[in-house]
Amino acid sequence: MQTLFIGGRLFDGMNAPTDGVAVLVEDGVIARVAPDAEFEGFGGRIIDTSGGTLMPGLIDCHVHLCLGGESDPRAMREGMDPGYLVLAGLQRAQATLAGGITAIRDCGGMDYLEFAIRDVCNSGAQLGPTIRAAGKMICMTGGHGNAIGRVADGADEVVKAVREQIHAGSDFVKLMATGGVLTPGVNPEDAHFTLEEISAGIHEAHRFHKRTASHAQGTEGILNATRGGVDSIEHGMFMTDECVEEMVARGTYLVPTLAAGHRIQNDEALQAILPAFVRAKIDRISGKSAASLKLFYDAGGKVAMGTDAGVPFCMHGDNARELEFMVEAGVSPLDALIAGTSNAADLLALENEGSLAEGNAADLLVVDGDPSDDILMAARTENHRMVVKRGLIVNEVSLIR
Template identity: 40%
Template sequence: MKAIKALTNVTIIDGTGKEPVPNGVVVINEQGEIHSWGEMDEIDIPSDAEIRDYQGKTLMPGIVDTHVHFCFEPCADPFSVLTKESDARTGLKAASYALKTLLSGVTTVRDMGGKNYVDLDLRDSIHEGKHLGPRMFASGKILTMTGGHGWAIGEEIDGESEARKGARKQLKKGADLLKIMATGGVMTEGVEPGSPQLTKEEIKAAVEEAHKGGKKTATHAQGIRGIKNAIEAGIDSVEHGIFLDNDIIETMVEQEVYLVPTLSAPYWISEKGREAGIPEHAVKKSDAIIEDHVSNFKKAYEAGVNIALGTDAGTPFNEHGKNSFELELMVKHGMDPLEAIKTATYMGAELLGISDKVGQIAPGLYADLLIIDGDPVADIEDIEKIHSIYKMGREIKPEELTIAESV
């Protein structure tokens, strides 16, 4: 049985955007849940608790990254590598990326497109305790039109009936959600990021199947028409959202549709460029959209759109285990640090439908916690200075970091 722990003398960021609580304590029960928390002079610490003094450090909820690709090697051309290697090799690498991600402070992820259901197997293996990694939600194969963005690893569908069947197939396989490709994208050669692909009717058919089963939906959507198609079809979250107009933003606010910006993805493609070996077509498209991406992220944030952190980790040079860089970009482009942390904790949990389990410091929730050397509210880059990580009350040990760095 796990021991009761009391993490003391910390500044607590609760994940909901409220001001930090100084001189705080978090008590973790035997089930790995938060028993109580608050200022130390207000909380009764059980006499049998194991005291862990974190004087001068900051405590916050574990990060929730709502858009990763554990099957992708974050090299110059991930798609080329992924389609040429065996599923077994993909799975081995994915497990190592999951461990690196956990050790960066990310305790929950939503995997948004793998290969031949490797993502579902990894999710189950982590849940069963056979591999160490973040709590995973996985989408199975992406739903895309024939020849559409991501076709090489997706379920190609054309027409409403195929959209329904493709959706049902992913649900049958055990997908936690559906990812639907409403537009073209940067990494697939021959398609344009702004062009619509699956129609509103096709998207709606897939969304209906997911919602009937109590599952959520997300859309890769970069252009205005495709984003509108997806929203009108009832989508739950828009991934990337590069081109947004005022009507879209207003509708997203009214219907509480989430935006997952993934600012890191085009940043690294344009930053590294052709010199690093990234395909010419991807660099050209990224360079063409990156200013609009940043501008529309700012507009959405200022208008009050629900935003959840997602990194798109696994895209070129967008490394697994460097997920917190997305927070730095959010703050760089105008978001308040506490609000940025909220996107990476409470808002991510809300999007996944698990805010009663993770995403904030509150009694009864899992003790997914980060201890940070420094103050990420004063300097968001401090969020990289992780001292300790807890997942469901279990501290992740340094020797596990050594294993991750060796693979």
Template identity: 40%
Template sequence: MTRTCALPFALAAALLAPPALAADAAPAATALHCGKLFDARSGQLLDARTVVVRDGKIAEVLPGRAEVAGATAIDLGGHTCTPGWTDLHVHLGSQSSPQSYSEGFRLDPTDFAFRSVGYARKTLLAGFTSVRDLGGEVSPHLRDAINQGLVDGPRIWAAGKSIATTGGHADPTNGYNDALSHLIGPPGPTDGVINSIDDARQAVRQRYKDGSDVIKITATGGVLSYAKSGDAPQFTVEEVKAIVDTAKDYGYRVAAHAHGEEGMKRAVLGGVTSIEHGTYMSPEVMSLMKQKGTWYVPTIYAGRFVADKAKIDGYFPEMVRPKAARIGAQIQDTAGRAYRGGVKIAFGTDMGVGPHGDNAREFLYMVEAGIPAATALQAATIRAAEVLGVDDQGVIEAGKRADIVAVPGDPIADINAVMKVDFVMKDGKVYAQPGRAL
């Protein structure tokens, strides 16, 4: 989706903004009476706290159930309050289905824009107040519509078009027949496809021109692209370095989709901020990531989802199906090994592969992999903020953004509580609360 699609997207956003779920206007002050509070810095669960919110920020955190003069009180007794969650790997412009491969030929960018509005709303109401959208031309426009208050959704760091090599995981012409290929011509850096260091620099600069917030590269083959290999390396180290160095000029960080070992090594050596998926991560790669300070975003949800759908005849094209069965099933085990190996882990789902709004299920899968519940919650709060390079969110402390979610019960004792979010606040505005239909 190009800048020329901004007008249809704005129209779609305005038409679809759901009045019944628009955020309440923020009062002068709000006092949240939390039964428990998750301290993301220490990973500890604290007893009752009152969180005072003013002007979209956390003004103070008081012990117990404190009375705050002039504040609107919200009773979250019996609930655990946590910082708003961040999903570092989503695709809000799409959602997997058996029709996904044909829809790219049948639907217009405006169709995907309309869909993205509903996906964004579901994501926010699931407790995710921030996301990093790693690939999709609709996301910069959706980000702007949310920031302008046209629609409800999480705060978005948008990659826009992912950067690939010819035939790589994000080559938009994979699977096209000869007639279409000759009509369109070979994609280049403007389309996010590179084959040299100069191309790499141009592709990053184009993302800047397009209004991206972060750079995404596909360092290896992928599962869902219409191409044979799911793990072969697809960039040289020099190309990755050119992308990373140019990205730094614009204040961008670089996320690298990578399944295969060699592609991961090249991406880490090239200086990327994070490895996404990491299926065939070896001890050597783990050691290199620890040495370089590279983050790992496992996306266990996506692996589980595609492995399950690969069992269904016709859900994926036959070119894709064996990759989904082979690669998807391994990601959860890799995440457990990476945690035990001391690799820095942050939260991401690759949502859009699975249904939007189900993002919190990743917490359950992380715990199944052997990651403690408190560590999983930190991965979606303070650790995610570190990956994004921001220090104004991810913790419930005075001066930080008033992004707060609450769940009934104790998610440290029972991680399933994360699936029952019934309070969502973003920038001090309440989008859902107990007793109010979502």
């Protein structure tokens, strides 16, 4: 069936929105992008986008499907059946799609359960976003994420851990360069893997054409991962001019994950129910991600959208709000939209997603107004009119809710 999206503005994922251009979708693919006049007398289904903007579906480069925003992330893995966790993760992926996010990157799962969710969504057996998954995050003994990650020490062991992830079916490799907030007994400021260890892991992943992402909050860890050749720095909280300079020179992406801290930094009642070891670190990291993003963005750095959905109170389905947090931090609305579409697709190596071009997947979002004027049109789901995944209108398809 052919469906024509016509009447409103069009944001193609890269350039400022334009008027008078329509998009024809056929068999789940964008068949034609052309001036409205070309489609006079069109006889198929017409979606009138007047007063709104047609844009690519958003892409979230940092989620955890095995986590559901629980106040204590340790709770989810205690006493839960793997089958239940898979179904809960599928539900989270579908809630994410309903929230306007048509592709996600899972930045660290549990026992490869997330691969099952990825595979049923990517094959089309279940409706869901396109999913890229890391498998187990790789960390040092006692390091951030060690409860569910693959612990490795020394360059040889890190190389082996990377090979294990690739053998298990990982799309990319996640390496932990620093401590973090949600692991007891570690500091976000401290570097974890040494330069030698992280470089070895990144090099091994790249040998097999896998991208790499590094959880890197402290300055030394950001520098280690960047110098090791990582493709993206996740969080990047304690960014310095030196970090910015080296990242920009190498074309390293920053995935700021402002949503991760947004609710807990601004809500004392929520803070009160967090585990004490998490609470103790909040003041040290408050506002750091936004300041780092501003420093990096002002220097011309490449930004891709990511939320850390799944960490405490950062809910799957609310992902699009990251756009408004980026704008609050100083990013222009148009650049925030680019970070959430074509830049994110570039980082994830999704060649046929993230922009409205002929031959690309018909992964679309129709929003009210023009989000390059008012980012809330894309950031708030109440302003979303329609989400389309491979040509299917998601709102018309029943999802497990």
